[in-house]
């Protein structure tokens with residue numbers, strides 16, 4: 001790649017640059033500078049003799065738009081989504097507290113998830129958390145702690161993080177497919193869910209609307225995981241195998257979709273983790289210990 005770029009750069013500097021826009025710069029002049037070309041022509045491209053035609057374009061405006069998205073817009077989207085969700089959860093916890101089992105515990109339990117279901121859940125969750133941390137490192141790592149830990153340590157960590165992000169994508173994708181298949185039966189939306197949402201789901205207010213195996217909120221989480229998981233997986237593999245049927249533009253779109261879906265996905269999962277732990281008495285036992293209290297189930 002470096003060789004190809006260097007070659008293309010030399011070609012670009014010596015061969016005529018395609019001059020779509022009128023310009024006062026003579027691109028073939030011996031003394032012309034790269035920066036001058038960029039300012040006048042908005043792109044630096046030329047002709048080459050190697051088969052990789054992408055390498056004939058060294059700099060172009062769309063690349064700068066993408067860089068602006070990656071370094072500025074995306075950081076705002078991610079920051080607002082993730083910190084905003086944490087703030088909402090904190091306020092909610094301070095004002096509502098833990099949702100308790102109204103009639104107290106019965107002392108008798110009922111199996112909610114078998115070992116296979118729990119294995120798939122925790123495998124996917126573990127991969128998700130590592131994918132989220134290592135992905136967020138690509139977006140926020142450099143401005144947040146590269147200068148604190150030093151560039152050498154940051155580079156070493158980022159290299160390992162990148163390996164983890166690539167390789168854990170496979171068990172994560174398998175997990176999302178298994179989640180889709182094993183719980184689709186209980187997650188088709190119906191009229192009971194509409195009623196459940198209208199009545200605040202038992203979380204907002206003190207009502208206790210009925211539900212089948214999964215309530216409206218749990219179904220929403222299921223579809224966020226299935227659709228969000230499919231979204232990050234498809235765009236993620238486009239990024240992981242660059243230029244297989246894609247060009248620079250579609251690679252840039254893939255990165256933008258991947259990153260935005262990932263940020264919203266992380267925010268949604270923070271809500272899920274909250275309800276499953278601090279937010280509701282007895283909920284963690286379903287995945288932690290396989291069985292829940294009968295009164296919780298009711």
Ligand code: HEM
Pocket residue numbers: 070074128131132134135136138139140162165166169170172173232233234235236237239240255258259262263265266
């Ligand atoms: C099948 C699953 C996934 C695959 C194949 C995948 C693949 C990739 C690849 C190849 C990159 C580019 C990394 C680079 O620039 O070196 C990336 C970036 C990223 N990924 Fe994933 N990923 C997957 C799942 C996830 C998940 C589940 C999350 C978060 C919950 C996530 C969050 C991110 C973020 C935030 C970035 C950085 C975006 C940026 O700043 O450019 N990814 N991913």
